[in-house]
Every structure is written in C-alpha cells, then in structure tokens.
Amino acid sequence: MERLKPIIGSCLAKPPLTKSHLQVTALNHSFGPTNILKDIDFCLEQGKVVAIVGPSGCGKTTLLHLCAKLLAVNDGIVDNTFNSFAIAFQEPRLLPWQTALDNIAFGLKAKGINKKQRYQQAVSISKVFGLTPHDLDKYPKDLSGGMRQRVAFARAMVTKPELLFLDEPFSALDIGLKQELQQILVQHVTKKNTTILFITHDLMEAVRLSDEILLLANSPGSIVHRLTLDTPIINRDDQFVYHETAKLLAQPKVIQTFELSMNLNTAVEHEIS
C-alpha cells in the first residue's frame, strides 16, 4: 500500500527537457537523534516560485540548505538540474573585513569576473536595492540590519542565478522597501524566468509572490498543506492577496500549525481577567 501512494509534489511525470527543475523526493533529515524533516516532496519548475511557510524552528532553513546541497542529503533525493543558483541566508553572512561593495561583488569575484566589471555590476544593483554610494564604502559593522540584509540579497541577485534560494529575505525591511524589492523579484520571475524558493513568516507575502505555498508543521517538519495559486503573479492585486490569505488562514491545518486564534483568544482572556 505504502508504495502505491502517489507522490503529490512531483513535476509532470516526465519533465520537458527544455525546463530545469528542482525535485525533492521522500526527503528526511535528522540532526543526531532528532528527526527534523520527514517525507518532504515537492517540485519547483523553471520560472516558478515556491514559498515555504511554517512556525519557527520547524526546519525551513534546514530544508533550504538541503536543497542547496549545503547539508549532505542522507535520506531521500534532491535533484537539481538548474545550471546556477545563489542563496541569501537568513543571517546575512557578510564578510566583516570587506566593504558593502566588495561583499555584493563576492559572488562575481568567485565567478572570475574582473574587478572593474564586478564593481560596475555591484554598483548598479545596489541602486536597485536602495543603497547609496556612501553605504557601499561602509563595513558591515556600520550598516543597519536592514542594509546588511539588502547587501546579502544583492550579493545573491547580482550573480543572475537561474535558481534563487531566499531565507526570509524581507524580514528586516520596512514596508516601502519590502514592496519595492518584492516588485523587483516579480519582474525577475516574469521577465527573466528566474526560479525562486523562498522562506517567509508572512502569509500575505507568500500569497502575493508564489505559485505554490508549502506549509511545514513542527516536529518533525513535514508538509501538512499545499496551496497552488494559478493567477499569474504579475496580475495579483491587493484584493486577490487579501482574499486568498483569508482563505488560507481559515484552513484547519493552518490554524493548527500556527496554534492560531484558539490559543490567542485564551491568552487574551487570560490577560484581561
């Protein structure tokens, strides 16, 4: 019986050869004796965006690192046919002894691009990310948390990867910047056919930006709910986002996973009494 169970998250039975994909099949992961991820299946096709949401500590970052081959896959299959990928880590992981400019250009340097060209590219992307030339000369210690996050984000974007892994890329940004960068991301997906796997705590953000949302539950982390959004990302207005988010929030699985409303109400009552 177990074997006959269809794999829900698989790509088309045979993915067309022209499209790259990231296919995760029956993935499990443990740190020592603790089982962190269990039976993860999903597929990310070229030009698509998948969002991973879930409570803190449920294994989202671990899943992302497994997909990026930063952690060894011991149980299950991660099949990545993309030619290039880049990661924006949850903590920015900037080199403290290099200026923001050099940090942004890090990936380009690793690719062997010469100094002049990589600085040119880094400077031009830094404008998109709202960093001033003055900021670019600063060392990470003199940047704000949000600036550091943008530098790390820019460092990943500037290499123009086919696949982008983003671990809570907008978490330290104000609403305006957040919107702006989300817009840039949407453009990259629609115009340049970039593929994105991103983690967020913001359901609304997930609904706005992704083609599929995977809800990861706690201990051990497994996908308890999937939502596929068919409306093209570029066509989504606020109305759509509010509506879909509300629908998602009403799902029993979502309520259960985040221990929503029920607990919240009791907590509030507790507070009042």
Place this chain on the structure above:
Amino acid sequence: MAAILNIFKNFPRYLWSGWGAIASIFLFIALWELGYQAYGELVLPAPKDTFLRLVNMLLHEGIWKEMQITIQRALWGFVISVTIGSSLGLLAGLFVTTSMMSRPLVTIFMGMPPIAWIVLAMIWFGMGDTAVIFTVVVASFPIVFIGALQGTRTLENNLKEMAESFHAPLLMKIKDIYFPHIFSYIFPSWIAALGMSWKIVVMAELLSSYDGIGAELAVTRSQLDTEGALALVLMLVISLLFIEYFLMEPIKREVEQWRD
C-alpha cells in the same frame, strides 16, 4: 598598496589626536622634576640633566653601537618567535587534539618567569647572543602561538558555507575568508610579542651578555651612575613609544578598521 597609502594619508590626523598623550608625558616630566627637587640627584637626577646626558651618550659615548646590537637581538628574537609561533599555532589550531594538548604546554611557557629562562640559557649557551635571543624567543613565542591557535580555532563555518554556495575557488577562500580572520587574531599577538621582545632583550643582556644596552645598564649600576642609568632607561622608553605609536598603531588602525 592602497592600505599602505592610507596609513600615510591618515598619519597627520593621527598625530593631531596625540596631544592628550603629549600632555600626560609632560605632566610625568613635571613630577619627575618634583622628585628630583625633593630627593636630590643621587636618587633621582634632574630631567634636564638626564636628557643632556642622553644626548651626550648618543653623540659622544658611542651608545649607537650598543643600541644596534640590542635592536638586532630583539629583532632576531622577534622574527624567530613570530615564524615559529605563527606556523606552530596555525598547525595546532587545525586539529582539536593538538590544540587541546598544546594548551597546558603554553601555560607552562607563559607561567615560567623569564629570569628563570635566562639562568638556563646562560648554563646552556654561555654568555652572548644565543642566550639573549633564546630568552627573547622563549618569552614571546607563546604569545604568538596562542594568537595563531585562536585564529584557526575560531574560523567560522557560516562564512565558509557562504563562500561554497558561490563556488568560490580555494585560493579566494584562503584570501578573502581564512586569511583575514586568522590575521585579525595573529596581528595583535605580533604587536604584543614585539613589545615583549624589546623588554626581555634588555633584561637578558643585563645578566647574560657583555654588550648591548642591557650590559651598559649593568655598568652604570656598578659605577652608581644614576644619571647614566636613567638616560639609558629613557632611551629604551622613547624607542618603545616610537615603535608602538609611530609604527604599530597606524598599521593596526588601517588593518583593523572593519572592527567594532
């Protein structure tokens, strides 16, 4: 190259910031003068006389030659301890076992008073260069060793992972990640070792050599030449201040400006 240029560019501003230090030095000289007036010149010669004596020593008494000998010994000791300390420290830091095993040894080296080393060195090598340089090495090498050890032990996996995610080649990882991190630990230990070498060399010379500033100091003691002794001490202090503030500090500022 740019770094070296920067050091020179920032030098005037750095000098300007030194007024406070100069004021405190003058205060010190004033107290010294007070001491002279209270106790007389056998105990504490006047600052002015001491300075004049120092100038005289430099111009007529051939102290340059002794100074040169001492500097040479200190530098030899420094270079040897930096070379051995850095390379052994790096190697030891690479493995958990070696770093654990080396810790008590370093504690012994650090805890042993230099004066004990001098006695041993005199027995082993007799009077002269070798004994002095040996003592300098033994005293400053553990400082460098610990710096290098900690530098390698604290290498961050996070940054390494980041570099690997961008497929950075090994040479780039070494240049942009490992080296700056380790250097930020080793460099301060080099400075500390240089200061240590300078102090130890004089002490070692005083006991185990017939030439050098230390030996000169021994001569002034035997002749009860307080003024001469003070002039020599003054010379040592001035040269130490010079090394510290005109050589090391500007370099340190440049290479560590990314630090908090």
